[in-house]
Amino acid sequence: MRNFFLFIQRYYHLFLFLFLEIISLYSIYQFNTYHHAVMLNSSNNILGKINEVNSNIMTYFSLFEENERLQKENIDLRKRIIDSYYVEHGDTVRMSDTSFKQKFTYIAGTVVQNSTDQANNYLIIDKGTANGVTKHMGVICPEGIVGVIVNVSENFSIAMSVLNSKFKVTPKLTGNTSIGRLIWDGNSPYFARIEGINRYNLIKKGDPVYTSPYSSIFPDNIKIGTVSESKNIQGTNLLDVKIRLSTRFTNLRSVYIVKNIQINEIKTLENETTIDN
Numbered sequence: 001m002r003n004f005f006l007f008i009q010r011y012y013h014l015f016l017f018l019f020l021e022i023i024s025l026y027s028i029y030q031f032n033t034y035h036h037a038v039m040l041n042s043s044n045n046i047l048g049k050i051n052e053v054n055s056n057i058m059t060y061f062s063l064f065e066e067n068e069r070l071q072k073e074n075i076d077l078r079k080r081i082i083d084s085y086y087v088e089h090g091d092t093v094r095m096s097d098t099s100f101k102q103k104f105t106y107i108a109g110t111v112v113q114n115s116t117d118q119a120n121n122y123l124i125i126d127k128g129t130a131n132g133v134t135k136h137m138g139v140i141c142p143e144g145i146v147g148v149i150v151n152v153s154e155n156f157s158i159a160m161s162v163l164n165s166k167f168k169v170t171p172k173l174t175g176n177t178s179i180g181r182l183i184w185d186g187n188s189p190y191f192a193r194i195e196g197i198n199r200y201n202l203i204k205k206g207d208p209v210y211t212s213p214y215s216s217i218f219p220d221n222i223k224i225g226t227v228s229e230s231k232n233i234q235g236t237n238l239l240d241v242k243i244r245l246s247t248r249f250t251n252l253r254s255v256y257i258v259k260n261i262q263i264n265e266i267k268t269l270e271n272e273t274t275i276d277n
C-alpha cells in the first residue's frame with residue numbers, strides 16, 4: 001500500500017495533467033457544437049472500420065459454409081433444367097407433364113488434389129461410395145465438363161480429367177450435324193481438339209462447343225469450350241478443330257458428380273444385345 005501512495009506522489013503531476021485534459025476535452029465535446037459533431041463523426045468512422053474488419057473476418061471463416069449452401073442451391077437448379085429430364089411419351093411436353101421424367105441427379109464435391117502437367121491427368125474428389133458415387137459417373141463444374149469417375153473408395157473418388165489422352169467424349173457444335181470426338185493432345189491445359197469433323201461443315205472461330213445427347217455420362221448442352229481455330233488437314237476431307245476449354249483446370253475447386261438414373265437400364269440392355277449377338 002505504501003508503494004502505491006509513493007507511486008501516486010511521484011507521478012501526481014502527470015495524473016493531474018491527464019485529469020484536467022479529460023475535463024477539457026469533455027467540456028469542448030459537450031458545450032461546443034462543431035467539435036461535438038467532429039468528434040462524433042470521427043468516432044463513428046473508427047467504429048465503422050472496426051465493424052468492417054470484424055465483418056470481413058467473420059465472412060472469411062464462413063466461406064466454407066457459404067460455398068456448401070451455393071453448391072446445394074446449384075444442384076436444385078440443375079435438377080430443374082430441361083437437359084436433366086427426358087420425355088417418356090409424346091413429342092410435346094410441359095413442366096407439369098407426368099411424362100416429364102428426371103434423368104440426371106447431382107452430387108456436390110470439392111477437388112482435393114488435381115494435376116494438369118501430365119500426359120494423363122487425374123483429380124481426387126472428396127466424395128465416395130458413402131455419398132452414392134460409383135465408377136463411370138461424369139464430373140462437371142459451373143464452367144463446363146471436368147472428367148469421368150474411374151475409381152472410388154468410401155469417402156473419395158478419382159476422376160479421369162478432360163486433360164487425359166484416354167478421355168473421350170462426343171461434342172456438339174452449334175448448327176453442325178457432323179459427329180466428331182474430343183481429344184487432348186497433352187500440350188496445354190487450356191486447349192483441346194476435335195477430330196473427325198468433315199471439312200465441308202461450316203465452323204468459325206468463337207462457335208460454342210457442348211456435350212451431345214449421345215452421351216449416357218453427361219447431360220446434353222454442358223459447355224465444353226469455344227472454337228479457337230479451324231483448318232483443313234492436308235490430304236484428307238477432315239478439319240483440325242482447336243477449342244479453348246471453358247473449364248479452368250489450373251484452379252478447379254467445386255465440382256458436381258453427375259448420376260444418370262437410367263444408366264443401369266442402359267447397361268442391362270447393352271449386355272443383352274451383346275449376348276444375343
